[in-house]
Amino acid sequence: MAIRRHIETAGSGTLIRRTTYLVALMGFFVLVLLARMSHLQLVRHSHYVGQAQANQMQPRRIAPRRGIILDRNGELLVANRASFHLILVAEQAEDVSGTLTRLENQGFVKTGRHGELMEALRLSPSFAPFAVRAMLPEEQAARFAVRRHQFAGVDIEGLLLREYPLGPSGAHALGYVAAVSAADKQRLDPSVYAGIPLIGKTGVEGSYEEDLRGSAGGERILMDAYGRPLERTSDLDPLPGADLQLALDGELQREAFAAMESRRGAVVAVDPRDGGVLALVSSPAFDPNEFVSGMDSVRFAELNRNPALPMFNRAVRGLYPPGSTIKPMLALVALAEGYRDPGQTMYCRGSYRLSANSRLFRDWKREGHGTLTMHDAVAQSCDVYFYQLARDMDIEGIHEGLAWFGFGAASGIDIAGERPGIVPSRAWKRSAFSDPAQQSWFPGETVVTGIGQGSLVVSPLQLAQATAQIAMRGIRYKPRLVEAIRDPVSGRLAARAPEPAGMIAPESAEHWLTVVDSMVAVLHGPKGTARATGAKLAYTAAGKTGTSQVVALPQEGEVDPGEINERFRDHSLFVAFAPVHDPVIALAVIVENGGSGSGAAAAVAARVLDTYLANHSPPDQVAQAR
């Protein structure tokens, strides 16, 4: 062969030998390469298949539709509104700062926040979508969609935002939602909230969070290396949240809030027949819509610093001395327990002493009411009558009796934050104070409890509930905002049965009649303390006025000097129910520092009753009214 002939020539040996070395070396490299290929393609194949798929299939959560909230008449109280965010994925944008500048120049992102946004983007992971503009107006969103290709890494994200048509008037009853915070995530099951952007914080939104929330779905999006979605695969459809139907009457809620005219206070109206809360207003309030769009820390601090406490739910958390509004309840207990007979009279000379040299307890009417029965004592709100009654019942009797009406215990309303209030007793005083000098009970304390002062404090909700119990002549239902829940799958509306919470059954039905009649006389009697208000009513109602000396709410921050005088004024209270023979509404109103007597609170109560009864009172009852 030719090869052999060349081997023979000088120098060929080296060439052949060295060629062999190099060929052997390459053979070795071929083996290394083969080993590498087998490792990658055969041994680790499934690993790399997973990686290739992970490259393309981006899992994404689909937020469920949060349940909506309707009032008793089907009016929308809390709705969902479609909104668009402009999101930027930093790692997909070629030049983040430049992209942001162009977005600003074209008006998609508000100018003046460049530095702030850049800093926020720097702190968030570069692969995570970041909202550079929340709530893009619809026409802007359309304009952006056309120019999307100019902005690598920027996209529009549609989402449902919460809308509260009632605004501030519904704030404390309905509550609000806010973005799921880092603190929420610590506390909650992260798998449940993956893909759910909002969480109910207070009110119905907060306490019915689990029903309203729904569950997130999942999809995988086939994406290319530039983050462009190519195809979607739905793995799991999101399950919408349940819709709620409230006992609340939207119109009444608005009206009650308006009647408060931004004064501090609360209105709670319930349907005595089932405990449905018709209106639950705390004033002043905040606009829950502000929380939806993401409230900045300055505004939030401002709300919390406001001395009028707009974030404080007075209706369930505010504790006030009930003043004279407690008298009908005490009267019923006195009749039921035999401390008084309906016909029994006493003489009021305008003041009361426990003993000859004890402190003088004055009646609101200096000259006294003269001779009066229990009926007159309630109608004219005689203090001396109730000083004496309290003395006879003793604080223990009062303590037990007021518990029948639900005072001193949480009512169990279906929103959070309720405070039980205080119905004093000797045992209570011993446990409430650590200093032995403060622990003993004085007879004078019993006396003032008789007119709803002293240590006795109740919430407006409790007061409304007790009034409802009188309206129902004994039965009290657990108060509730939500009457029915609509199953998101079947669409069926499941009504919740009213839950009795307390029953008072005195030996004689006469006792109820006496108390109710005395309350009717408050509004409609010739000497009724609220006869001016009663005269304007087109129906017969029962009510009771009250004023209570100021025991200030927890006050934070300084109070404006001009406000001090106003802040020392008495609180104005009013409880009522109507129509008297077939009650459909019972309420309690408190206007903080509203001045003495019936004025402020009674006017609010009358407006609420009028509004509700205009729609709900059977015509014959309106006709038979005086």
Next chain:
Amino acid sequence: MIPAAASSPGFGLLQRLKLDGWLLVWVALVVAGGLAVLYSASGGSGSVLLFQCSRLLIGFSVMLVLAQFSPRFLAMTAPWIYGAVVFLLVLVLLVGEKGGGAQRWLDFGIRFQPSEFAKLAVPVMVASLLRESRQAPRPGRAMTALLLIAAPVGLVVLQPDLGTGAVLLLFGMIPLFLAGLRRRFIVGGALTALLAAPVLWVSLKDYQRARVLNMLNPEADPLGAGYQVIQSKIAIGSGGLFGKGWMQSSQAQFGFLPEPTTDFVFSVISEEFGFVGALAAMLLFIAISVRMLQIALAARGRFSRLLATSLALGFFSSFLLNAGMTTGLLPVVGLPFPLVSVAGSANVTFLAGLGILMAIHSDQRYLAR
């Protein structure tokens, strides 16, 4: 079988054109398969295909022309060829076009990369220099050869193109080694390289250093320097035994794999045709290289044999280097996959080299007759 028929009378035309049937068949298979892969890797782009065809056409023409010259003529003109290429390399540094942080291109109506031509010119020059001595080259001559290698290598490194520079050094050293460079030179050179390594490391540009470090641990920076290798390994690994099928490379189609039509085309082959396809590609390159070695061993004259052997080994190492790079065995240095990558100058050079092989073959055949 066509190869068997190559020596039959029916292939008189090939002989008259001084072309080698075996080489042509294997190269044709690589080129045809390569075009199919390119079409897929480019996401079905006709323009990429058209560009590649035009460069391959130039390459085949150059091959056909070079096949006509006798090896003796080539040996004599070697200094001129070498000189011309070195001149072009100097020109690159003076008026070259920038691309990717380096100056690699010349544009005379048609863009080309002189450093690729050097991969052929350098072994031709070295083989020509060493063709006289039948013994191992004397120290003086060996030094001359080393300088002749060092000059273009230096110019290419200055561009800077470290990968091509290293390959050029390798292609120059192969004929020197084959010619019988004394062991003490080899040992001395290895020691020098070892000592020079730290100095070289310091003088490297940041991105070059990153590439070397990154080869050692690509996962350290998955979205930065390591990204290319990681995505390439995903492409290869996800191909499995039989691959995802033609036009099914998700890594290339969705843009995860960088440079799918140039440096990382082997990853696309491996992803779409699997282990079997990659093995077939490797076997084709082995077949071409074996045929080249066959011609080399049969060649007459020291120049022919030195050069043919060098070109055969050089061609196969080009394949190995690219495959090693895409599988993460070697640093990513931007070496094309022979005859398949969209790399005009490189492919023209590869085909020119095959033309020289064919010239050597017909020279031997002519004389053997």
